[in-house]
Amino acid sequence: RIKGSHNAMKTGMLAAEAAFAAIAAGRPGGEELSAYNESWKKSWVYKDLHKVRNARPSLAKFGIKLGTIYAGFDMWMNNLGLGFLLPWTFGHHPDHDRLRPAAESAKIDYPKPDGQITFDKLSSVFISSTNHEENQPVHLTLKDTEIPLSVNYAKFDGPEQRFCPAGVYEFVADEAAGGEAKKLQINAQNCVHCKTCDIKDPTQNINWVVPEGGGGPNYPNM
Numbered sequence: 001r002i003k004g005s006h007n008a009m010k011t012g013m014l015a016a017e018a019a020f021a022a023i024a025a026g027r028p029g030g031e032e033l034s035a036y037n038e039s040w041k042k043s044w045v046y047k048d049l050h051k052v053r054n055a056r057p058s059l060a061k062f063g064i065k066l067g068t069i070y071a072g073f074d075m076w077m078n079n080l081g082l083g084f085l086l087p088w089t090f091g092h093h094p095d096h097d098r099l100r101p102a103a104e105s106a107k108i109d110y111p112k113p114d115g116q117i118t119f120d121k122l123s124s125v126f127i128s129s130t131n132h133e134e135n136q137p138v139h140l141t142l143k144d145t146e147i148p149l150s151v152n153y154a155k156f157d158g159p160e161q162r163f164c165p166a167g168v169y170e171f172v173a174d175e176a177a178g179g180e181a182k183k184l185q186i187n188a189q190n191c192v193h194c195k196t197c198d199i200k201d202p203t204q205n206i207n208w209v210v211p212e213g214g215g216g217p218n219y220p221n222m
Contacts, residue, residue, distance in 0.1 A: 007045045014039050051078035057090035060098075099202045102157035121167040125190050130166070132189055132215035139211040140168065140188045140197070147205045148184040156202055158184075163200045166190045192217045 018036035040046055054074045059067035077086055113120045132139075142148065152158055153171060160169035168190050174183040193216045198208035 007048060010043060010045050011040060014043060014045075051075060051083060054086075054088075054090050057092040060092060061090055095200050096202050096204055099156060099159060099200070101155050121165065122190075125166045125192065128166075128192050128217040128219065130190060130192050130215075130217040132191070132211055133213050136212040136215065138186075138188055139209050140186050140191065141207045141209075142184075143205050143207060145184075147203050149182065151203050152201070152205075153182065153184075159200070159202065160184065160197065160206070163196050165194060165196070166192045169197065 015033070015036050018033040018039065021035060022031070022033055052075055055071045058071040058074065061067060062070055074086055077083055111118070115123075148158070148160065148171075152160060158169075158171050161167075161171055168187050170185045170187065171182045172185045174181045177183075191211075193208075193211075195208050197206045
């Protein structure tokens with residue numbers, strides 16, 4: 001429940017029902033499934049998320065300490081059924097709009113993973129048992145192939161290589177350019193479908209879509 005898996009499953013069911021209804025009605029492809037948004041707002045998922053709508057904005061508004069205290073109080077009141085006493089919703093900014101340029105940020109030197117408490121990305125990806133069929137259509141695409149270097153790497157020091165927990169994005173030497181320049185390499189096979197890249201990319205240049213055949217992580221012990 002803490003990961004929101006129940007909400008993910010329910011919204012997936014609602015989306016499938018809306019898509020089936022549209023196909024059964026003979027509607028042309030490419031249309032927005034407005035019925036999905038309506039059914040989502042009537043479901044328990046909307047009520048569940050509405051109770052915690054101020055959790056993240058509280059941290060941005062009041063800071064970590066006070067924000068955590070207020071967020072806890074707000075959620076506690078909602079769980080007690082007293083949310084009507086706190087009817088407001090704090091304004092918030094999308095995550096991709098809050099990333100500071102590298103020049104304005106302190107460089108972080110992360111300690112090497114010890115293999116006991118902390119682990120490297122690739123070993124964690126291996127445990128996830130993620131897998132995708134060979135030669136399937138790429139599910140991670142770039143709207144503009146120049147932006148990762150001209151903007152993201154130049155201004156933000158390539159956040160793609162940090163915010164992805166599976167090491168899907170790497171800035172490597174471009175052999176075609178003599179190895180002097182860099183290029184963004186996308187290891188889509190490692191993707192665990194957290195969708196962080198689509199959400200956090202400061203230029204909103206990365207587009208994540210559902211992979212063909214339902215590929216991705218396989219957690220047998222869940």
